[in-house]
Structure formats: C-alpha cells, structure tokens
Amino acid sequence: MTKQPTALDLPMVDPLPDDTQKYFDICQEKLGLIPNVLQAYAFDIDKLNAFTALYNDTMLADSGLSKLEREMIAVTVSSINKCYYCLTAHGAAVRALSGNPELGEMLVMNWRVADLDARQTAMLTFAEKVTTESAKVIEQDRDALRQVGFSDRDIWDIAAVTGFYNMSNRIASATDMRPNAEYHAQAR
Amino acid sequence: MTKQPTALDLPMVDPLPDDTQKYFDICQEKLGLIPNVLQAYAFDIDKLNAFTALYNDTMLADSGLSKLEREMIAVTVSSINKCYYCLTAHGAAVRALSGNPELGEMLVMNWRVADLDARQTAMLTFAEKVTTESAKVIEQDRDALRQVGFSDRDIWDIAAVTGFYNMSNRIASATDMRPNAEYHAQAR
Amino acid sequence: MTKQPTALDLPMVDPLPDDTQKYFDICQEKLGLIPNVLQAYAFDIDKLNAFTALYNDTMLADSGLSKLEREMIAVTVSSINKCYYCLTAHGAAVRALSGNPELGEMLVMNWRVADLDARQTAMLTFAEKVTTESAKVIEQDRDALRQVGFSDRDIWDIAAVTGFYNMSNRIASATDMRPNAEYHAQAR
C-alpha cells in the first residue's frame, strides 16, 4: 500500500476514516488483497464512496444477469478497450466464477472464440456494439436481446454494465492504474 | 412524466419514496424540468441514488476544473460518441454557463473550431484521446496536461469526467433515452 | 463583410461585378445575410459562379427529393464529417423548412434518433454509406432505394447532394470557413 496505484501523485487520505478502513480490512480478509482501484480512489473518500456504491449496485445487486455474466461483459468490454487493469482483475473473476480458466482467457483475447449459447452470444454482441458504435444502436438491437429471453430490465443491466466498464477502462488507462499482482496467478 | 423516457418499458417506482419525490420537486423548481435521465433511473431507487451520487460528485464537487470546463468535456465526449441525450442536455449547459451560445454549438459540432486557450485545448485533446483510444494514453499525454498547469488531482478529474460521459453516452444510446424538449431552446 | 470568412487571406474582388453585387444584395434582402461561403468564394468571380451554379442546381432545381430532404442529406453528411460551417447553416435550414427544431438538432447530433419513415431512412442510410465507404456501394444498395419508391433519377440526386456536401464540408474545414452568426438563433 505504499506504492502509488496510478501514475498520479494522489496519496490516500491518512488515516482513513473508520468506515473505509473497515471496508478495506474486509477486502483484505475476504479477497486477500485490497483492490488497487479502491486505493486509487482513496485520496478522496466521497469519490471512493460514490464509485463503490455504483460498482456494487452494477455488479452485485439483484439482476436477471448472473454475476458471471456481468463479469463476462466486463472482460469483453475491457478487451475491446485494451484496459490492462480491468482485464487482469475481471479476467481473474471470470476464471474463478466459471471454474473455467480457458473461458477467462478467451474473453480477454477474443470473445468470439468462446463457445457460448444464444443468450450469451446476444448479450456480448450487444455489449460490443454499445462499446464500439453506440450511436448506431437501434430498436432491432434491443429486440435481438428480447428474442433470446432478456427482459427490458435485463437490457438496462446489460447497458449499465457495458457503460460502467467503458467508464472505468478509461479512468484506469488515463491514470495508468495497475492491478494487484495477485490476480495473475488466480484460478489458472 | 407519463411517457417513458427510454425505449425500455421500465416505469418509475410509484409512489416515489419521499426523498426522491423531494429531489424531483427541487429539480422542477430550479430547472423547470425533471431531467429525463433521472426519470429513466427511477424504476430502481438504489440505481437512481448511485447514479446521482456519482454524477453530483463528478460534475458539482470542488475541483480545479470549473463547472463550465466539466460541461465542455461532457459535450466534447458526447459529440465523439454522437449521444443525442447528452449533447442536448449538456450543450444547453455550456450555452448557459458560458453565456456564449456559439461555444455550445461548436463543442456539439466539432470542438476544434472553438477558440480555446492552451489549457482548455490540452484538456479536450486529452479527453478526446481517452475517449477514442484510451489504450494508447502514455505518460507524455499526462505531462502535456501538467505543462499547461493542471495538477495530478485535476488530471484525475479530467479522466473521471471523460469516463463518466463515456458511460452515460452508452447507457443513453443503448436505451434510446430522450432529452426533455425544453433544452432545445434554452440559452440560444 | 470586413472580416475574412476563412483562415486564408483572400479578399473579395473590390468592387464586385454588378451581377455579383446584385446577387449579394438579393441575399441580404431575402435571407438577412450574405452567406459567408459566397463571400469566401468572391476572391475569384469565376469560382464563385461555378460553385453557385452547382449549388443552385443541386439544392434548388426540380427533383423527386423535396428541398427539405436535400437539406436533411446535407446535415447528415455534415454531421459525419463534423463540418461546423455546414452544420450551422444547413441545420438552420432543416429547422426552418421542417418547422421542427428538434429534427434539425437530431440530424446534427445523430440522424438515427430521428423518427423517419422508410423512405427517408433509406435515403439517409444510403447517404451515410456513400459518405463513409463509397467503394463498398453495390447494386443492392441502389435497390434498397428503389424498393421504397425512389426512381433512378432520384438516386442520382441523392448521390449528387451527398457528393456535394462531401466536397463543401472539406473545403470549409480545410479553410476554417466560419458561418454567419445569425444562423445560430434561427428557427429554434
């Protein structure tokens, strides 16, 4: 925790507020690490809290999308944007949640080689279009999701996860954010 | 408020919780409208609150960037992504905050035609690169910001605003979110 | 008329030939302004006349396309090319001719959000393809226009208007041509 997690000289608030310290302690205990993205935001506790709240709602709240599916979108978007931080952290998450290390590698490298069913293919096709040419999304694209069983609420969630990583990929790359080294060997 | 603000069938919670209703009433009173983006999120109050908290921190909290500068980034990013919702709402904000209707139009149409000083040119140059090819950002790009006087904290904020609109542009376009009609004639 | 309408030092012929002066006087009387593009060309009367003749034939002569439709193509092409001059001048024309300010804004920002019928959707789809990847146009693209009722003569006119703005967008951007300030507030 002494080395800066980004290329910017923005040290963490010291000491951290009690709530933040407690949150970081839980991370350390449960994950074996405090994700660098949290340390990066901890120069300003309001920003840390706002980011964390949106992250938790997007990735962990109830949804028609499983947690694995949300991580699959995260990695697919991050692969298009070539974000080292997010590919490392969320690639590990896909490997762990799926119990399928090759799936994590495939999504990092080229999602089209993964052996996906119609639902997940439609989901990632939409996420890719929203990432690369969002202005061209039309009703037909949403209907393609409905046709494989996604509800309008699910479509919102696919859009929200896709949007979230298009934000965090850019913040990470713009600041040269580095992932915790522990991710690399996880769930191989 | 009876027409859906997006192409998705996601009606607002009814009745709205007291806090949310109060917030919407304040919007109506101060802005003369309740931004459709808030109505769009109001199918799920946790999501609304998470989005609003991050928006308020990003656009309104203390920063080395003025509110106008943050709106200028918002419009520049939205122009690259061709997001109708954000161009309409934030184009109006630039017109209003700057008192310069042409500036708002220029940023909507092509930011390079605007007559900007070195600081703002560097800021939008960085925002553009982070939007279109974030994986190619290198230390030299951050140094270009430092050379026109931005602090590392300011660089974080430029990255954060740029990231935020790369998220919200995509959520808006993916769901066909429509801006309130009132924006079009404001501050012309 | 004393400030140069472009970044090039190319003053108007002085005095203007009688015919040109008369044409400019008519513009002033009917439009309330002399379009800067005409002033820009007026350093060479032969060039002004050749440009004006092609413009008038393309945009005003008899055609299966209405004047509004031709302006819609003009704005759609100019949005792809991000031409400040043409978006400003022809965006105003779409607002005025359609009596629908939002339509003008939509075409400036992202034509796909406009609520168009099959004919106009096909027309702008073709104009977009001719603008961005003309070498890939094949017979199937022309047939898509025929299927919504366009004649071969109409197809020529769509191609000609699309081509014209791909020319004038580039001349305007290459010379930093600036629109008359009056356009911004028109027909809002």
Next chain:
Amino acid sequence: MTKQPTALDLPMVDPLPDDTQKYFDICQEKLGLIPNVLQAYAFDIDKLNAFTALYNDTMLADSGLSKLEREMIAVTVSSINKCYYCLTAHGAAVRALSGNPELGEMLVMNWRVADLDARQTAMLTFAEKVTTESAKVIEQDRDALRQVGFSDRDIWDIAAVTGFYNMSNRIASATDMRPNAEYHAQAR
C-alpha cells in the same frame, strides 16, 4: 454511346442541344473519346453544364498548382476512396502529363512510395488529411503548406481540388460509373 455509363437508367437527352453536341465532338476529336462522366450527366443538360463548369475551373483555370499537380491530387484522393472511374481516368492523365507511367501507378497504389519533393509531399499530405479527417484540420496544417511555398490562394486550390474529387468519387461509386475502356492502355 449506346450502353449506359452508370447503373442508373438515365438516357442522354436526345438529340443533344447543339452546344453540347459540339462540346462532345471536340472531346472526341481531341481525346479520342467522350468521357463517360459527361455522358452520365447528359440526361440533364443543366447538371452537365454546372458540373463541367466547376470541373474546368478547378482543373484547368490559372492556378499556382500545375495541371499535373492537380491530377496528382485527383488520383491520391481517388486512391483513398477507391473510386474505379476516377483512378482510371486520372491515373491515365498523370501518366500522360508527367511522361512517367510509374508515377501514375504509384499514386493509384500508394502515394507514399512516390519520390516527391517537399512541396508535393506537403500538398498530398494535406489532401490526404482533408480527405480522411477534415474535421481535424487546424492552422498548423495550413502553415505546413505555407512553409513549402504555397500561397493562401494555392491552399484554396488544393482544398478545392481535394473537395472536388471527394464529391465526384462518391457520385461515381454511388452510381457505378464506368470509365471509357480506352484509358487503360494510354501512356503506359
């Protein structure tokens, strides 16, 4: 002259007006052919005349650019846009005017391999940028032309020729215009 020069069913006016017939006769006599582009426009004599007037002014009127230089721009632009008609007709023109068949081939295939002086390199660099990303042209690009000796009037002409072929490339490709077969073997 019996086969349509484009994929559109737009027969020439029959009989042609005397002036047009005379112009075509001169073409036949001097060039050994009537360029198909003229035959393509001859379904409407006003359009033919407007196109011809702009073509002649752009390519043949007095200019600081030689006729060969204007043809070099024509071929470079047409190579970027992959326009079969214009590459064939103007590739032949570069071969003939330069007396250097390889130069014509190089500009058709990849202008960067041609052995050009600083002036012509700057000219084609500008034409390429105006063709592919006109919205990014800034004063520095015009200054690069001034530094190799181009006047502001010359810069206008480079922009005008570049713009012209960005128009005619698109009209030709949109209508599947075919070049006269005679061009292929000329000046090899």
Next chain:
Amino acid sequence: MTKQPTALDLPMVDPLPDDTQKYFDICQEKLGLIPNVLQAYAFDIDKLNAFTALYNDTMLADSGLSKLEREMIAVTVSSINKCYYCLTAHGAAVRALSGNPELGEMLVMNWRVADLDARQTAMLTFAEKVTTESAKVIEQDRDALRQVGFSDRDIWDIAAVTGFYNMSNRIASATDMRPNAEYHAQAR
C-alpha cells in the same frame, strides 16, 4: 541487380550458391526478369529458400483454386494493404493469366467493381474479412464458402493465400521493396 531492391542495405550473397544462381537464371529466362523480392531475400540463402518454398506451395501447388484465383486474392489483399510491390507484380499476373487487363486494374483499384460470379465474390469477400477483421470470422463465414462449392481444403487454401499476402505486403512495405520496372507495361 546492382541497385538495392529495398531501403535496407542488405547486399546479396556474392557469389550466389549454384542452386540459387540456377534458379535466378531460370527466372531471367522464363520471366525476363529476376523478381526483386527474390533479390531482396538473397542476402541470406536460408531465408530465400524458406520464402520461396512457401510461395511456391501457396501459389503454384495443386489446389481447388486456379492460379488466376490465387492471384486475384493476392491483388485484392494487396489493394486493401496498399502494397506497391505486390500490386505491381501480381496486378501484372492477373492481367496476364486472365487475358483481361481491365480485371487486373479493377482488383488493384476496387475489387467490388469487377463482374465476378458467386464463387469468386464469396472468395474475395472472405479474403477481405480475413484481411481487415480476422478476429470476427465465424463459422457462418466458412459456410458461405461451402455454399458456393468450396471444399474445406479450398477454404484452407483461401486462408493460406490471404495470410501469405498479409505477410508479404507488410515485409515489402516495411522495407520499401520496389518492383521490377518491367511489370508496369506487361499485358496491358
């Protein structure tokens, strides 16, 4: 053979081994020239032999693709990559093998204008996709080839020829390899 065939200072082995000299003599006798690509590789005989063996197998061995079809792929790929060396040498080969000079020109300039049957259209459509976005190739693309009669072995060969020119185009452009002047006038 005294001038370097590339921008690199890599003279041929001198004297050439007997086998190589004999091979070059045969080229001179049969083709009237020693292709510069062979002279370029001849600074290292192992590299020359490895390149030549793969070239000969790819372009000349038994295949369900005719030699002309393989040359058509070569030119189409080289047109996308704008490789001067390969367009010149293989453009001449298409002209010669087809007896149709216009076909060679069309493939150099824009393969879509060539009047091809369904088989060759499918073949070049696949070669184009493999060249420009190979990561997006899916089973459906291979099936499109099977549907016009290509066997799996033929599909391999289309991929192999396409791959080969994506290699040699890049080596040629990276080293500024120049074609023998004799190609330009051949088979016009």
Next chain:
Amino acid sequence: MTKQPTALDLPMVDPLPDDTQKYFDICQEKLGLIPNVLQAYAFDIDKLNAFTALYNDTMLADSGLSKLEREMIAVTVSSINKCYYCLTAHGAAVRALSGNPELGEMLVMNWRVADLDARQTAMLTFAEKVTTESAKVIEQDRDALRQVGFSDRDIWDIAAVTGFYNMSNRIASATDMRPNAEYHAQAR
C-alpha cells in the same frame, strides 16, 4: 490428436511419413505436446514442411533479435489481431522465456503498459505500425529503429517476424485453430 485442431475437416495424413512422425515425437518429448498448428498443417506434408521451415528460420535462426524479442513481437501483433491461438501459445512463450509472467500478460492485453527500454519500445512501435498501417511506413520509421541501435539486418528481422504473425494470425482465425490446452497454465 483425434479431435480436429481447426473448424475444417482436414485429417492428418495417416500414417505420417517417418520424418514427420519423428519431428512430432521430438515435440512431444521436449514440449510435452505437439503444437496444434503442426497437426493442422499435417493434412499436407509439403505445406507442413514449408510452414515449419519458415517458422524455424524466422523465430529460431541467428538474429540480432533475441528469441524473447521475437516472441514479444509475436504477441504484440497477435494482440492487435486478437488471434486466440497465437496469443495463447506465444503468450506462454513470453512468460517462459522472460521468467516474468506479468510481461506475457501485458503484451497480450496492451503492450504500452509494459515497462520497456527504448530499444524494445521502438521495436514494438514499428511492429504495431507495420501491422495496422503498413502503407504509411516511411524512411523515418526505419531511422527510428536505427537510432536505438538496430542494424538494417535487424530491421529486416523485425519486419519478417511482424509479417509472419500477420500471416499466421489470419490463417488461425480463418480456420478457427485452437491452441493446446496445456499452454494456459504454463509459466504463470
């Protein structure tokens, strides 16, 4: 060895010629696997031998580039082209040869985040340009390599390795070639 290594139905020659069988046995003994790319080519022994000879010369022969540097180019090129086969196989090679698992990951994900010296930065910058826009390579690009100490022979080798993977990436993706599963866990 019973499952096809690609999506094409092209079984290996059976039995394999003695030389080939011996080569495969050596692979099995030394690498613990027979690379699927060799099994894919083994439907035609001449093709297998031609590919293998070029591969061995390119990647293993004497060169001013180390074997690790050649693998670094392989992975960088394959990352741009998003080739699953080559990223998996050569990503493992970078991890193994460098003893630095993170370096392998960085090159797979985004080479710009790797902490490289001036020589290797120049090498990958050139490889990237040759991969994405080879037609724009000019003498200045080669000079940038010379300035960090590369000889003309080294430049050839950088071009050759870059070219080779632009070939093999495309053949692999066009045929849906799958890497041996063993690579994933190697050298983590």
